[in-house]
Amino acid sequence: MYCKNCGKEIDDRAAICPHCGVPVQTASQQPSTPGLCIAGFVLAILSVWFGVLVCIPPVLAIVLSSRGIRKAKENGSRSNLGTAGLVIGIITTVFWGIMYLMLIITAIASP
Numbered sequence: 001m002y003c004k005n006c007g008k009e010i011d012d013r014a015a016i017c018p019h020c021g022v023p024v025q026t027a028s029q030q031p032s033t034p035g036l037c038i039a040g041f042v043l044a045i046l047s048v049w050f051g052v053l054v055c056i057p058p059v060l061a062i063v064l065s066s067r068g069i070r071k072a073k074e075n076g077s078r079s080n081l082g083t084a085g086l087v088i089g090i091i092t093t094v095f096w097g098i099m100y101l102m103l104i105i106t107a108i109a110s111p
């Protein structure tokens with residue numbers, strides 16, 4: 001690749017340009033948050049509100065978030081959103097799981 005500052009050819013893995021000393025910004029140095037992390041987080045938030053209707057989204061949020069975290073670790077990028085999505089997804093799943101259990105128990109117990 002070429003330095004953006006001086007235009008000279010430099011090593012792909014170089015952190016700074018050996019010619020001018022300007023930090024080189026490569027794709028691996030400034031990785032973006034994987035889309036799966038964002039998807040998992042959004043789904044986790046949605047599932048907090050719609051978990052009462054369908055119990056699949058919180059589970060999906062956990063799956064997407066954990067995949068996003070794995071991908072973020074491979075790329076060396078940040079997985080904060082994925083972690084948040086994972087935690088929210090688990091809490092939501094447990095919460096709605098208990099709510100469903102209570103509903104079922106109530107339905108069975110009532111004459």
Ligand SMILES: [Zn+2]
Nearest residue numbers: 003006017020
């Ligand atoms: Zn340079």
